[in-house]
Amino acid sequence: MNGERRILDLLRAAVSDGIFPGAVLLVSRAGHRLFFQAVGHAALLPAPRPMTAHTIFDLASLTKPLATALAVLILVSRGNLGLDAPLAELLAPRSIPRDKAAVTVRQLLSHSAGFPAWKPYYLELKKLPEADRKRRLHEFLLDEPLEYAPGERSLYSDLGFLVIQWLMEERTATDLHRFTREKLYGPLHCPTLSYRPLQQAAAQDPRDFAATEQCPWRGRVLNGEVHDENAHVGGGVAGQAGLFGTATDVGRLLDAILRSRAGIGGGLPWATERLEEFLHRAYPEPGRTWALGFDTPAAVGSSAGCRFSAETVGHLGFTGTSFWLDLRRKLAVILLTNRVHPTRANEKIKAFRPVLHDAVMEKFG
DSSP states (O other): OOHHHHHHHHHHHHHHTTSOSEEEEEEEETTEEEEEEEEEEEEOSSSOEEOOTTOBEEOGGGHIIIIIIHHHHHHHHTTSOOTTOBHHHHTTTSOOOTTTTTOBHHHHHTTOSOOOSOOOTHHHHTTSOHHHHHHHHHHHHHHSOOSSOTTSSOOOOHHHHHHHHHHHHHHHSSOHHHHHIIIIITTTTOTTOEEOOGGGGGGSOGGGBOOOOEETTTTEEOSSSOOOHHHHHTTSOOSSSOEEEOHHHHHHHHHHHHHHHHTOOSOOSSOHHHHHHHTSOSOOSTTOOOOSSOBOOOSSSOTTOSOSOSSEEEEEETTTEEEEEETTTTEEEEEEEOTTSSOTTOOTHHHHHHHHHHHHHHHHO
16 A cells, blocks of 8 residues: 555544544655645534644643743753753742752753652642732742652653743743744744733634643633643643644744754754754663653654654654654654543544554655
């Protein structure tokens, strides 16, 4: 069977099998599209709506590498932030608990700072006036017991990226939405990549978006409104989640990374030599796959399958999104789905991802 036909058949079968209502798959090499297809539905409820190549997705944890980490990279490139600066220095003159005083930006980015994976802070924060939530969130983060000594091991953590958001906002005197829009996505011409602050969310037609969950505690299907609960109570802008965008603009951003490494084109908002630090594993031990904000494929059982080169970075998003960027082959594979629509209980995508990625790499790798 023709390789492209097999890929398209896999996507259509995934829709039929209920793996996700719809998807957009973009494959490109050095910025040149090799495959770009939309299948299925952007929404099933309250009425079916077709998926298109221009559908905007809640990118969920793709926020970590494509917003927060790249924002840190810009500050590091400018000399405004040090990767090995400790919290005690960065948050001075606040009193930082002893267990967290020596935690560094590098450890936070590589999920090795010791913070737990996740906590339902939103349950308490939503009871507070919006003006008081950020201060209380910062108190929660400082009071949160670490699960291991910083640097000792790695544990994927949303909480660590909430701390990075705090550091970023201290350093820039602005929020991640404004900073990334003005310093990152604007200069790189990625117009749909953006946070969706809740007070501004009504300004765009919800039909432009892939629906996510029929949310139990918000009592509605989410369209263009951040799915992540902790990001939601923070106003839609957070270090761990909240970024929206199309496959096309995710592709543009990944192509900027490739162009930077190749020394092609000007106007990039970061220094290439600092970019390289973010694209390599932070720790050499087997099983510690994290670079700085980016993940790398595990040796066994990776969602990326088994055909990407060792020089690959990427990330998954809870809503059903992912990207993998093979730096050696200059190949980007972006899969955006709405697998949590209408419920997050659907986890069939876990088995599907490696099958699809292997098919893509067999054809284009």
